[in-house]
Amino acid sequence: MVDRDMINENEDMISKGGVDSPYDDEASHEGSTGASILLKKGPWTPAEDAILVEYVNKHGEGNWNAVQKHSGLARCGKSCRLRWANHLRPDLKKGAFTVEEERLIIEMHAKIGNKWAQMAAELPGRTDNEIKNYWNTRIKRRQRAGLPVYPPDICFQALNDKQHDDEMCSFASGNIQHHDLISVNNFEIPAIEFKHLELYPPAIHDMPADSLLDIPPSIMIDQIPNSSYGSKSLFSSMNPAKRLRASGLLLPRSSFSSNDAVPIYSQYPGDGSEIGQSFSVSSAYDHNLPPDHITSSQLLPGSHAFINGNFPPSEPSSWAMKSELPSFQNHISNWGSPASPLPSLDSVDTLIQSPLTEQTGSSILSPRNSGLLDAVLYESKAIKNSKDNHSHRAGIFANPGGWMDDTLQDVHETEWEAHGDPASSFGHSGGSMFNRYTTNSVSSSGCEFKQEAPSVDQLQSIVKDERLDEILISRSDVLLGSNCYSHWGENNSGESFDTAICSWGTW
DNA sequence: AAAGTGCCCAACCGCCGCTGG
DNA sequence: CCCAGCGGCGGTTGGGCACTT
Known part of the structure; x- marks a missing residue:
């Protein structure tokens, strides 16, 4: 159960600014339910994370646009999905890539190019975003060198x-x-x-x-x-x-x-x-x-x-x-x-x-x-x-x-x-x-x-x-x-x- | 210590394909 | 067949941090 204070905190944050609906179409879509809520964007707060985690634990993944409707989270579905997939998923592996992972990324990139999602599928616990960032960083570094x-x-x-x-x-x-x-x-x-x-x-x-x-x-x-x-x-x-x-x-x-x-x-x-x-x-x-x-x-x-x-x-x-x-x-x-x-x-x-x-x-x-x-x-x-x-x-x-x-x-x-x-x-x-x-x-x-x-x-x-x-x-x-x-x-x-x-x- | 610089990464953005009405 | 909604993907951005000068 998400503490109501968390929600209030979240709402407070929303009211403070940074509430610039990133996806106006989706925001308006949300509005079809009757409540037109400005969707927040920017860094997620622990309170928001908690709301999202609880929602997913209860309802499962998917139907991300429903998260905002049912949880009061002022985030668009895409943002929720991204946050969950990249940071809140329980099976995520944190920390630096291992040598084996790096090797695999390089090998896969040599074969398939910038197919981050495919790479992520081969690297349990790693996200496409993580791999992409790693690669881009690596590229820049080597490029510089x-x-x-x-x-x-x-x-x-x-x-x-x-x-x-x-x-x-x-x-x-x-x-x-x-x-x-x-x-x-x-x-x-x-x-x-x-x-x-x-x-x-x-x-x-x-x-x-x-x-x-x-x-x-x-x-x-x-x-x-x-x-x-x-x-x-x-x-x-x-x-x-x-x-x-x-x-x-x-x-x-x-x-x-x-x-x-x-x-x-x-x-x-x-x-x-x-x-x-x-x-x-x-x-x-x-x-x-x-x-x-x-x-x-x-x-x-x-x-x-x-x-x-x-x-x-x-x-x-x-x-x-x-x-x-x-x-x-x-x-x-x-x-x-x-x-x-x-x-x-x-x-x-x-x-x-x-x-x-x-x-x-x-x-x-x-x-x-x-x-x-x-x-x-x-x-x-x-x-x-x-x-x-x-x-x-x-x-x-x-x-x-x-x-x-x-x-x-x-x-x-x-x-x-x-x-x-x-x-x-x-x-x-x-x-x-x-x-x-x-x-x-x-x-x-x-x-x-x-x-x-x-x-x-x-x-x-x-x-x-x-x-x-x-x-x-x-x-x-x-x-x-x-x-x-x-x-x-x-x-x-x-x-x-x-x-x-x-x-x-x-x- | 302050300013400048560069790096990292979380998040956003735009697009695409799929699906259902 | 068309359209809208949605999830997914890849590219890009910008804030914050670390490091350098």
């Missing part, structure tokens, strides 16, 4: 799980299961293949063991065209308006042909030959490939993982719009031509394994030999290292083909600044720049597209091409998020650089 979110083992585990799932789902069947967004965009994404990855030793060695990667691999795979996960993970929860908005942000497909648009970004171009030698990245996306080939080679373009670093999944497209900069086609338009060597799919393994024997240049840094993972890690570091050069490089972002109007450029640069934190390239949870990009990239239009990547020689040539100067940008994550072939390395003076060569795929 310039660290990736996911430990590599989790990445690979999730990756493998997803790969298995995809295989089971006839990944390469060519069926288009998610048309909602994709059909609108009608372009496809090439895969990115990392090869001869070179990383800074310090970048890796200075890293905590658990901080090597901010990539939810499975989510990467999520974005692979035709993957049953594909658009689902990004859009299934997105309302139609958002989807429309997202797709509407895409650049007009009519602007591109399947073979054009191979923009090149370069950062710290330095000596082109060095770049070419030290780091070769190519693309291979062949829809006819068996799943075991496809999986790895297609990871990057769509992966939430790559992704995972930068933007929340709820913002899948805004950056994509900005990063899907079409008109580098005027500069390099022949990468998709038959002349371009189709990269070996075997190099996917190279990517993952980063065999030392294939490393060129001075440093092989991945203690875990994780290839792509290290690449991502390195990128995080590189971006951080390059912060000092930010203004310089930002200033050289150019619009050589005139494809980007002032407005867009302003937006682009604004967002650039907004995410200028060096850690931002991998710091965010649930989504990222890649997420946004790949959101749009998930293709539904068959998979006839083959994106061919430049050879090392081509890269060297490209890097040396003076036109590169026009399209330098500093955001390697942008590059990656834009179907880029990305290169990291170190120039002659020991200065970090990364070069990305991007392809816009088929429109």
Whole structure:
């Protein structure tokens, strides 16, 4: 029995202020019972808690709007439900997350993204809000530190799980299961293949063991065209308006042909030959490939993982719009031509394994030999290292083909600044720049597209091409998020650089 | 000691899907 | 089929606290 004084106290509190009906509609609904009560919002008091607990003990959970009606509690149903679920439930586990719980959260996030409720279901006594707060805190912390979110083992585990799932789902069947967004965009994404990855030793060695990667691999795979996960993970929860908005942000497909648009970004171009030698990245996306080939080679373009670093999944497209900069086609338009060597799919393994024997240049840094993972890690570091050069490089972002109007450029640069934190390239949870990009990239239009990547020689040539100067940008994550072939390395003076060569795929 | 800064987390907000009338 | 009510979910906010300067 709730002490009447408690109720009075509660009513007193209500009368004191803070009574600003948060849900006017519900408040008015309450009024249908005859009593129009202003609903309080803000922190709950012990008295209110007591009222709610007693009510739930007596009537059980559910029918939350009835709580106010029957108990006199001046809280809307939603507030009551939230309070009960997050704080008053008897089975709640208080205190910090255990190591096991943290591990589970990370693993689950790598697999399912920001599905807090699902995570909470796997963590008895924990609430979605708690997990969400934990994750956001963790993300911010690691973002600040310039660290990736996911430990590599989790990445690979999730990756493998997803790969298995995809295989089971006839990944390469060519069926288009998610048309909602994709059909609108009608372009496809090439895969990115990392090869001869070179990383800074310090970048890796200075890293905590658990901080090597901010990539939810499975989510990467999520974005692979035709993957049953594909658009689902990004859009299934997105309302139609958002989807429309997202797709509407895409650049007009009519602007591109399947073979054009191979923009090149370069950062710290330095000596082109060095770049070419030290780091070769190519693309291979062949829809006819068996799943075991496809999986790895297609990871990057769509992966939430790559992704995972930068933007929340709820913002899948805004950056994509900005990063899907079409008109580098005027500069390099022949990468998709038959002349371009189709990269070996075997190099996917190279990517993952980063065999030392294939490393060129001075440093092989991945203690875990994780290839792509290290690449991502390195990128995080590189971006951080390059912060000092930010203004310089930002200033050289150019619009050589005139494809980007002032407005867009302003937006682009604004967002650039907004995410200028060096850690931002991998710091965010649930989504990222890649997420946004790949959101749009998930293709539904068959998979006839083959994106061919430049050879090392081509890269060297490209890097040396003076036109590169026009399209330098500093955001390697942008590059990656834009179907880029990305290169990291170190120039002659020991200065970090990364070069990305991007392809816009088929429109 | 005071002011400034950053972090944490409880709570709010808006949206979505389900259900019943 | 439409609409309203409701519960649920994920993103965001802001107050309070701890720490730093």
